[in-house]
Amino acid sequence: MRREPRAMGRAALVLLALWEGAALLLRLPLLPPPHLVLQVLVRELPRSLGGHVLASLYRVVASIALAVLTASPLGLVLGQSRRLDRLFSPFVYLLYPVPKVVFVPIVLLFLGVGDAAKIAVIYAILFFQVLVLVRDSAAAIRPELILSVRSLGAGRRALFRFVYLPASLPAILTAVRQSIGTAIAVLYIAELFATQRGLGYYIYLQGSTLFDYPAMYAGIVAMSLLGLGLYFAVDALESRLCRWLND
Numbered sequence: 001m002r003r004e005p006r007a008m009g010r011a012a013l014v015l016l017a018l019w020e021g022a023a024l025l026l027r028l029p030l031l032p033p034p035h036l037v038l039q040v041l042v043r044e045l046p047r048s049l050g051g052h053v054l055a056s057l058y059r060v061v062a063s064i065a066l067a068v069l070t071a072s073p074l075g076l077v078l079g080q081s082r083r084l085d086r087l088f089s090p091f092v093y094l095l096y097p098v099p100k101v102v103f104v105p106i107v108l109l110f111l112g113v114g115d116a117a118k119i120a121v122i123y124a125i126l127f128f129q130v131l132v133l134v135r136d137s138a139a140a141i142r143p144e145l146i147l148s149v150r151s152l153g154a155g156r157r158a159l160f161r162f163v164y165l166p167a168s169l170p171a172i173l174t175a176v177r178q179s180i181g182t183a184i185a186v187l188y189i190a191e192l193f194a195t196q197r198g199l200g201y202y203i204y205l206q207g208s209t210l211f212d213y214p215a216m217y218a219g220i221v222a223m224s225l226l227g228l229g230l231y232f233a234v235d236a237l238e239s240r241l242c243r244w245l246n247d
Helices: 005-026 034-080 082-095 100-111 115-139 143-150 156-190 199-209 213-241
Strands: none
Touching: 005 034, 034 082, 034 115, 034 156, 034 199, 034 213, 082 115, 100 115, 100 156, 115 156, 156 199, 156 213, 199 213
């Protein structure tokens, strides 16, 4: 999907203008104007905030990569085999709606307070998102396309490599794109527990402990930019790997 930089720039300016207007109208410490937040962001990014951004970036990228590497092949297999899909689908539909965030304390008990626990929580949520999208995409491939390739002597491995994987690649990238927002949201919650590194911890510390609201908003902006940057990175990857979508 192509993005319009000018349209997005105009939307960003409108949001900043609304923010500035609300700050001037309300005049509350809880809502500092955007220019003040920007000053704090520029000042703190090379200092403490930059380390929190890198910690959050690592956790998000690691969880998304693990989800794609494990859920995509399984989704392709389930999309190819109706028998396996009937066998595993009840487990998928049973576990998919369960809110994985409630298991954060349990995961911390098993994996400790390091990055592994936070990555595991985000991964558990993203896994099912990627799995369902890729499985449905693989199952929707036209039968005549598969039969035509099989008529050329292609086996299951060749079908997987030259039919199922290319046809499902847009769905995989769409799943990653959708997972970014979920990962960022879960990241904030995961970083509230037993850590001193990460944007979630930084936002909570500045807002609820130090009452430094410009710094709190700077952390929120940094987290938003982190998600936006990852989103555009996936767009660029899609433009490179799925060139036929741009024709």
